[in-house]
Amino acid sequence: MWRSGCRSPSRWPYGCCASSRRCWLPSSSSIARLNSTNRGDPMIRLRPAFWPTLVSLPILVLSLGLGIWQMERREWKRDILDRIATNQAAPPMTLDQLLSGVPLRHEYGRVKVVGTFEHGKEFFLAARSLKNKVGLQVIVPFKTDDGRIVLFDRGWVPDRNAATQAAVQPAGKVELTGIVRRSQIRARFAPENVPEKNVWFQADVPLMRKMAGAAPDPKLDSFFLEADATPNPGGVPVGGQTRLDIPNDHLQYAITWFLIALALAGVYLAYHWENGRLEINGRRKGQ
Numbered sequence: 001m002w003r004s005g006c007r008s009p010s011r012w013p014y015g016c017c018a019s020s021r022r023c024w025l026p027s028s029s030s031i032a033r034l035n036s037t038n039r040g041d042p043m044i045r046l047r048p049a050f051w052p053t054l055v056s057l058p059i060l061v062l063s064l065g066l067g068i069w070q071m072e073r074r075e076w077k078r079d080i081l082d083r084i085a086t087n088q089a090a091p092p093m094t095l096d097q098l099l100s101g102v103p104l105r106h107e108y109g110r111v112k113v114v115g116t117f118e119h120g121k122e123f124f125l126a127a128r129s130l131k132n133k134v135g136l137q138v139i140v141p142f143k144t145d146d147g148r149i150v151l152f153d154r155g156w157v158p159d160r161n162a163a164t165q166a167a168v169q170p171a172g173k174v175e176l177t178g179i180v181r182r183s184q185i186r187a188r189f190a191p192e193n194v195p196e197k198n199v200w201f202q203a204d205v206p207l208m209r210k211m212a213g214a215a216p217d218p219k220l221d222s223f224f225l226e227a228d229a230t231p232n233p234g235g236v237p238v239g240g241q242t243r244l245d246i247p248n249d250h251l252q253y254a255i256t257w258f259l260i261a262l263a264l265a266g267v268y269l270a271y272h273w274e275n276g277r278l279e280i281n282g283r284r285k286g287q
Helices: 028-039 050-089 095-099 160-164 205-211 250-274
Strands: 015-017 022-024 044-046 110-117 123-130 133-144 149-157 174-182 223-227 278-280
Touching: 050 250, 095 110, 110 149, 123 149, 133 160, 133 205, 149 160, 149 174, 149 205, 205 223, 250 278
Parallel strands: 149 223
Antiparallel strands: 015 022, 044 278, 110 133, 110 174, 123 133, 133 149, 174 223
């Protein structure tokens, strides 16, 4: 067994023989076996099969990545829910109070405004649904007593005619309470706005205010106000279109993706065990 010329070498995998004056060193496999035995750790050897590895590895990485992404989305959603709860619990502020700081810090908060609607300058957000009925949301420029133009989303209407009837258009000075919402940008696959036809898919506040004749203003261009669920005479527009009870299901989604990754890893290892490509402590299937 030993090539040292010594008839009775030490039981250790290294040492010297006095009779032959030779020494020997352990092989790497001997060290690995010794270390594994001393630690009590299982020694696992895996010979990955090409095609199962090629198919499984990208799916495993994708599943883990999606699980981590869902955990990040969970924290993002919690921040939104905390902001909604905090700002909704605060008493309504005036427009001056809102504009004295950063308006979007008060997103989902309530603001009181006094002034008049500029009817005839409505903007219509297309493809908005209410109780399985497709309609529009009508945004009307609102001129405050001091001459500032704020966009006010009055709510859902079944069609343009319903929004422009005199019976549903408040005349004269009114006092309103609206919810602060940020100006919207186009999502990657969303349709583009068609301003010349008054067809909007996103509330582009800077452009809408410009078309309403308002001067550019970094703060007023950053938000619009949205009506709450207080009923209007005639039943339309229907306010309260902002959903404030947003569900946070991202933890369940993350667990699902992590379980998929775990199941895939189990199937992968079981396949290699069944085909004799996985050894644990020197044992493989059938031994």
